[in-house]
Amino acid sequence: MGQPLPGETELESGWVGAELKGTVSFPRVRPFSLHIQVLRMAPVYDFTDHHHTRREFLRRMGFAGLALSAGGITQSCSMSNPRAHPPSVVLIFMDDLGYADVGSYGAEGYRTPNLDRLAADGMIFTDFYASQAVCSASRASLLTGCYAERVSIRGALSPSSEVGLHPDETTIAELLKAKGYSTAIFGKWHLGHHQEFLPLQHGFDEYLGLPYSNDMWPVGYDGTPASRGNKAAHPPLPLVEGNEVRETIEDQAGQDRLTSLYTQRSVDFIERNAENPFFLYLAHSMVHVPLGVSDRFRGTTAQGLFGDVMEEIDWSVGQVLDALDRTGQSEDTLVIFTSDNGPWLNFGDHAGSAGPLREGKGTAFEGGPRVPAIWKWPGRIEAGSICHDMASTLDVLPTVAAIAGAAMPEAPIDGVDVMPLLLGEKGASPRDQFLFYYDGQLRGIREGRWKRVYEHRTRSYENVEPGMGGLPGPYAFPTVPDALYDLETDVGETTDVAEEYPEIVARLDALAEEAREALGDGLRGRRGSEVRPPGRSSFDRPPNVEHLAVGAQVSLAIPPSPSYPGNGPGGLCDGEVGSRDHHDERWMGWSGEDLEATIDLGEPMAVRRVGVDCLRAQGPWIFLPRRVEVSVSLDGKEWTEVGWTDVPVENRLEKSVVKIEVEVPSVPRPERARFVRVRARNQGPLPDWHPGAPEDAWLFVDEILVEGESG
Secondary structure (H helix, E strand, O other), X not given: OOOOOOOOOOOOOOOOOOEEEEEEOOXXXXXXXXXXXXXXXXXXXXXXXXXXXXXXXXXXXXXXXXXXXXXXXXXXXXXXXXXXXXXXXXXXXXXXXXOOOOHHHOOOOOOOHXXXXXXXXXXXEOOEEOOOOOHHHHHHHHHHOOOHHHHOOOOOOOOOOOEEOOOXXXXXXXXXXXXXXXXXXXXXXXXXXXXXXXXXXXXOOEEEEOOOOOOOOXXXXXOOEOOOHHHHHOOOEEEEEOOEEEEEEOOHHHHHOHHHHHHHHHHHHHHHOOOOOEEEEEEOOOOOOOOOOOOOOOOOOOOOHHHHHHHHHXXXXXXXXXXXXXXXXXHHEEEEEXXXXXXXXXXXXXXXXXXXXXXXXXXXXXXXXXXXXXXXXXXXXXXXXXXXXXXXXXXXXXXXXXXXXXXXXXXXOOOOOOHHHHOOOOOOOOOOEEEEEEOOEEEEEEEOOEEEEOOEEOOEOOOOOOOOOOOOOOOEOOEEOOEEEEOOOOOOOOOOOHHHOHHHHHHHHHHHHHHHHHHXXXXXXXXOXXXXXXXEOOOOOOOEOOOOOOOOEEEEOOOOOOOOOOOOHHHHHOOEOOOOOOOOOOOEEEEOOOEEEEEEEEEEEEXXXXXXXXXXXXXXXXXXXXXXXXXXXXXXXXXXXEEEEEOOOOOOOOOEEEEEEEEOOOOOOOEEEEEEEEEEEOOOEOOOOOOOOXXXXXXXXXXXXXXXXXX
């Protein structure tokens, strides 16, 4: 039967087909009655073979040999709340942890006794999904209960990102704080590094951790200072406390202490809140590369550094559980352990395992978003139970809100309350669908056992050699075709059965179309009707500006890039200025081409000055124009050039907005015009000193300002 769950029960061989009744005692859980029928012996499962079914995988997990009787488990402990306050919540969130990286999910080469104890005391989910297989998008969904596309957080935000979680979005911390909970996050945030986006502005009382991934620093994967590429442009890695940088992580030794530091602060927080409800979000930086581990655990496992790191993570979980025990809070605390996405497989021996699942991080195949998940709540969740129904990190917020009696967010969310699953209610299936988004693309949809995949280009770890020793290997980039998979019999997604089940394909395609209407789909150029904007960092200027041309009709001789169309030509004279994020729709962008705009003021006016608000962000290749020229006309047919301004090229790293002005001569009188034509000449090829040379520069404009006197 494989290794039994930790406890004091014993079964002898030869019981197949028989029934057993009795009492089982697990550590720290009150005894409960148990009725078991032994069905068959569980064979050892080979995780390298993707052709095994889910049932065979469950046998490998050591659980499929036991089938609970129809009556289920009847616990003798009371369901009443022993404390006067609602239950506390501990959410432990891993980074890049694969589906098979925990002992109870089949991990090999290292031990996870504390995580196994958590599983023995709680519920394991076999079909649990992070909302998306990439850092920031996944974390946005966890805290808001929304698909990342709904809240416009995509990919993994970098130190140069100008966006973050919008202040109007409601997080788990804000819901619980309103109910009197103390709230804290220790670890990785990755939802915006500007102060307006940090945890203290999103409902957390305390924060210590990294604002983004631990590899976003000016150090190469070989541990030496980076001399080129994106890493060379990264600032030192900040360790933030509250809203301030406490110190910077300069070297690998700094990475080695992160797990113990987060754990120490978590234990202290639990001890300080023994008499009131709390929400602890422990968001480990590990097992994201570069791997870091303390000396206590270094070199202790057969799996090498990855195994060492996992044993320290397991130790951390044990410290948290012990703190709950020590302060008398274990019986009234919901503990959730899961991951933001699957393993980063091209790092080879420094990456985890997706087990029988296809691919890993950064993909929409099962190995990307399907992750381990363990929930424990004594007296409510069956000890040692397994849930085969779908659930997701999307569902954490509504479930926790229901448990705490907190009000749900006013804006629509995508999560569902999975408490019926936790309570083992017969026939409960609160989530029957899941959308596989990645970077704005709807790449697949699941309903029940069926998964529909849509043609897309993806990163892949197949047929390429992974890196070793902390160095990355290459990706492959195949285009995968439309397909239908039966995850009940083909969890490795190897066999397309679309031709055999056309009615299933039709139903899933109809559901996907509904999703595209609401949340969009980059694969089909669709923009969703229910998408909300991200938070955007602003320049130090008012959001609106008044001038003569506000609301004027604008026409363009050269259309902008389809990637940066702005709000149409009229957006150049709408009085609304852009943020620091060049993806903001107030910005309009041209690659290698000029802006040539004609503005109809509606009636002749005295024009004294024309300004063009231009963005300078040389990292993403956005340069000021080399010249701005202005012409005017009374009838739109005969034009007079009234001035120009030349703009020198400067090598400046900071992002800024520059208003380039052209003064209109007023001697002997102010120039009267109904029409104003502005031409901003693109820089053209990037300067030789720019790493992108000789490619073309981008020109970004958010507003053309016409100043003077009306009438």
